Amino acid sequence: MAKIIYQRILFVLLVCFGINASAAEVDTVLTHSDIMKKDIKAVVILPNNYSKKVSYPVVYLLHGFSGNYADWITKDAPVQNLADQYHCIIVCPDGAFASWYIDSPVNSYWMYDTYVSKELVSYIDAHFSTIKNRTGRAITGLSMGGHGALSMAIRHQEVYGAVGSMSGAVDLKPFAKDFAINQILGEYKDNPKSWADHSVVGMVDQLKPGVLKIIFDCGADDFFIGVNNALHEQLLKAKIAHDYTVRPGAHTWEYWSNSMNYQMLFFSRFFDKLN
Numbered sequence: 470m471a472k473i474i475y476q477r478i479l480f481v482l483l484v485c486f487g488i489n490a491s492a493a494e495v496d497t498v499l500t501h502s503d504i505m506k507k508d509i510k511a512v513v514i515l516p517n518n519y520s521k522k523v524s525y526p527v528v529y530l531l532h533g534f535s536g537n538y539a540d541w542i543t544k545d546a547p548v549q550n551l552a553d554q555y556h557c558i559i560v561c562p563d564g565a566f567a568s569w570y571i572d573s574p575v576n577s578y579w580m581y582d583t584y585v586s587k588e589l590v591s592y593i594d595a596h597f598s599t600i601k602n603r604t605g606r607a608i609t610g611l612s613m614g615g616h617g618a619l620s621m622a623i624r625h626q627e628v629y630g631a632v633g634s635m636s637g638a639v640d641l642k643p644f645a646k647d648f649a650i651n652q653i654l655g656e657y658k659d660n661p662k663s664w665a666d667h668s669v670v671g672m673v674d675q676l677k678p679g680v681l682k683i684i685f686d687c688g689a690d691d692f693f694i695g696v697n698n699a700l701h702e703q704l705l706k707a708k709i710a711h712d713y714t715v716r717p718g719a720h721t722w723e724y725w726s727n728s729m730n731y732q733m734l735f736f737s738r739f740f741d742k743l744n
Contacts, residue, residue: 492517493549495542500592502584505577510538511589512561513597514552521598524605526740527558528733529585529629531570531610531617534648538563546726555737558597562589567649569641570610570617571667575655581617586625604743607682607736609633611725612693613648615685616641619669626680631739633732634685635725639669640696670700676709683711684735686728688718 494515501508516525530548532540541548541561552559562585564570573579594601606629610618615637622632641650642664645657650664657664665671683704687697694715701713712735718724 493552494519495549497538498592498596500589502580502588504580504583504588509563509584509589511563512538512542513593514542514549514559514561515597516552516556516558519558519598524598524600525556525558526605526607526736526744527560527593527597527599528736529589529606529608529618530559530561531564531585531608531614532561533610533612533614535566536564536614537566544722544726546722547729551729551733555733555740557737557740558593558599560589560593564614564617567613567652568617569613569648569650569653569667570621571653573653574663576652579653582621582624585617586621586628590628600740600744603628603630605630605740607631607633607739609635609684609732609736610637611635612638612720615639616669619683619685620667620672622681623669623672623675629681630743631682631684631736633683633735634669634697635728635732636687636691636693636720637669637685637697638693639685639700641668643696670696670703673700673703673707673709676704676707678708678710682735682739683709684713684732685711686714686716686731688720688724689715690717690719691724692720 496513498511499508538561564581568579568581570581572582608618608629615634618632619634622629687694704711
């Protein structure tokens with residue numbers, strides 16, 4: 470009798486508080502990069518009640534400098550709940566300690582633009598039930614990953630339909646002596662043009678109005694706030710529509726965990742409108 474009463478109480482709690490007995494499925498997959506000739510792990514988060522009969526949009530979520538593919542599920546971030554809430558697949562690639570998600574012009578070992586935007590996207594589309602075109606793909610990330618998301622989306626506008634950045638290092642030039650960027654681009658003094666061309670602020674002229682849906686933000690106390698404000702002004706001048714927000718906060722997981730809620734809502738509206 471006590472067991473029956475307990476089950477009834479549990480049922481009432483589930484109904485009253487909207488608790489879903491099933492939850493997002495988190496898995497780690499081993500992918501292969503032909504261009505870099507190595508295996509690379511990624512986290513794949515499937516929404517609850519995932520079905521192969523349904524085609525899901527995918528959000529590629531990038532980690533920052535010194536991080537790895539597991540950051541977004543081991544830190545205090547709401548990504549599993551967001552996969553459930555918006556019925557999408559979230560993929561967290563590994564961008565190595567300091568790849569900057571760039572195809573390095575000086576070292577062929579670092580080819581993470583091609584890996585994420587071509588090899589990983591192809592793997593995910595082949596192994597999961599996805600919307601297999603740009604109307605069902607978005608990409609975002611934090612810090613180094615914010616730079617990577619924007620730069621890859623601009624370079625591959627045929628792959629991604631929406632892009633975001635949280636506290637992104639959107640201009641690499643002011644940080645030429647920091648974050649191991651020189652191992653990817655070489656020394657700034659030797660080729661300043663390459664640094665300019667690989668910075669997001671140097672790619673704005675590649676954007677056409679209305680092609681990419683863009684959202685980015687930065688904390689008011691973040692050391693990247695200056696370059697983000699400058700990118701915002703540059704996009705305004707170029708008449709490229711975008712959502713830009715400055716919120717209280719710094720370069721912290723507390724800030725990024727909150728930011729993800731706004732970015733996922735933005736991506737969900739993009740997916741719903743086109744699919």
